[in-house]
Amino acid sequence: MWAVVDRPLVAEGLTKHFGEFVAVDGISFSVEPGQTFGVLGPNGAGKSSTMKMVSTVSPRTGGCLQVFGLDPETDGRQIRSRLGVVPQEDILDVDLTARENLMIYQRYFGVPWKQTRAKADQLLDFMQLGDRGDSKVEPLSGGMKRRLTIARALVNDPEMLLLDEPTTGLDPQARHLLWERLYRLKEQGVTLLLTTHYMDEAEQLADRLVIMDNGVIVAEGSPSELISKHTTREVVELRFDDDEHNAAGLAQVASEAGLRIDELPDRHLVYANDGDALITHLRASGVHPLGTYVRRSSLEDVFLTLTGRSLVE
Amino acid sequence: MTATPAREGLAQPTAQTPQFRTTRWAAMSAVFLHQLHRTRRAWGSSLAAGLASPTLFLFAIGAGLGSQIDDVELAALGVDSYLDYIGPGVLIVTAMQVAATESLWATMGMLRWGGVYQAVLATPITSAELGVAHVIWLGFRALVAGGSFLLVLAVAGTIASWFGVLIALVAVLVAWSHAAPLVALTVGLKQENVYPMISRVVIFPLFLFSGAFFPVEDMPRAVGAFAKITPSWHGVELARHLALGGPGRVDIIHSGYLVVVCAAGFFLVQRQFRKHLDV
Known part of the structure; x- marks a missing residue:
């Protein structure tokens, strides 16, 4: 059990029901610190439901789930303070500038207001949006909005970053820029958990991955292991x-x-x-x-x- | 073991404790700051628009219609002029309307998928705290609208006592007692198609029959009795007594009633936010 506590994420027999519908049907997996872990599958496979349970927004129906060794049901606030979440939709605040989006979001994590600006500028630079700080959200391109959303997920220096289909809808150039930034985060020791339905994305980024279909895990391994085993x-x-x-x-x-x-x-x-x-x-x-x-x-x-x-x- | 390169844009991964204390109050105050920021460019215009309509009401109805009311009737109302009678009432129903409007469309915009609050729920704040903080914020909107109109009333000479300052607080209680149930309703809605009906069938009658313009005792008994269970009527009565300088024992009941309705509303908001957002 000692090792379990060190892992940022452990799921055992995790299930999620919505009424009669079984979205996640008893999945088990664990993520090592610093690892990039991919959850792959078609629409409706249960990827997003899994992500929502990990991000403590959605309570599990059954099974065991530990994030940073804590229980999302009772320690949600503590878990969320250490997580970064990049949702499928960008949902940025269009009434604020790019920088304000990052400054205000920090306040939810208790960062003193005076410190928020420096951090926001640092993250804008990191996400290659340094010259867009004063821009409103609407004129930004799809790739820029995505990068701003990722910057927002980084305001609390998360130990683990959840990315729900991070490159869906982006053109190839924007996608490659994003992959490069995510790779940089991985180098810096951030654990990444990402869902995708793009195989090349999983191959590019993931150290390990599970393939989900109809709420269950149908295969697990490194991209090369899965390829050699199943094809x-x-x-x-x-x-x-x-x-x-x-x-x-x-x-x-x-x-x-x-x-x-x-x-x-x-x-x-x-x-x-x-x-x-x-x-x-x-x-x-x-x-x-x-x-x-x-x-x-x-x-x-x-x-x-x-x-x-x-x-x- | 390889050393981790310095994190550009990020601090070194910290130990098990978060960098800052993310308490309930820090998170809830962030909602306030967030709203203040996102609306600040519109404050000037919304304040002007918000003041124009009650001010017009006050003078058109108060001075215009009021000129038709003779001294005997005014004496029965306990005031020297009809303007004095309706002033505090108009302030309270204005606060109610501001809060009600913001509780519907503006709240839906924040909450619905794609709405900013969806992203906020990934931060340490809980859904129940978010709901409460949002309603508190709507009370602040009403406080600003009510407070500025209070100045208009003071300039117009309808506030006879320093107790009148407290009317701003009554406006907040009335705003909360309407905002809380409406926000609680909104969080469970997928579409806003019931909103026009709520405006017409709930908010507008509350506005008319709040006792702001005429005593509810003058209405048919059933309507009058119904009016007396609405928080807006209690608010109007309380505000009028404060403006005329004579809060009495009955005002303990009025304010107590408002506090109870607000408390119930805040309870409902927390329950509904948990029910609909933690799924």
């Missing part, structure tokens, strides 16, 4: 014309080689350790796809393997 090194994507002959030929080759195929509406996915070798072999066997694409297999493929469904519909 192959590479994935070959093939597009065919309507000719039945090609698809049948593919099925034949795959079954001979013991390879798994997933048929999607517009393409076939073949899981192989050497994609190029497979394509050569297919051509030699008289299978001629319209297009081929060999890529590294990703958590997306793990999810497909585990649940039989594509993650991003």
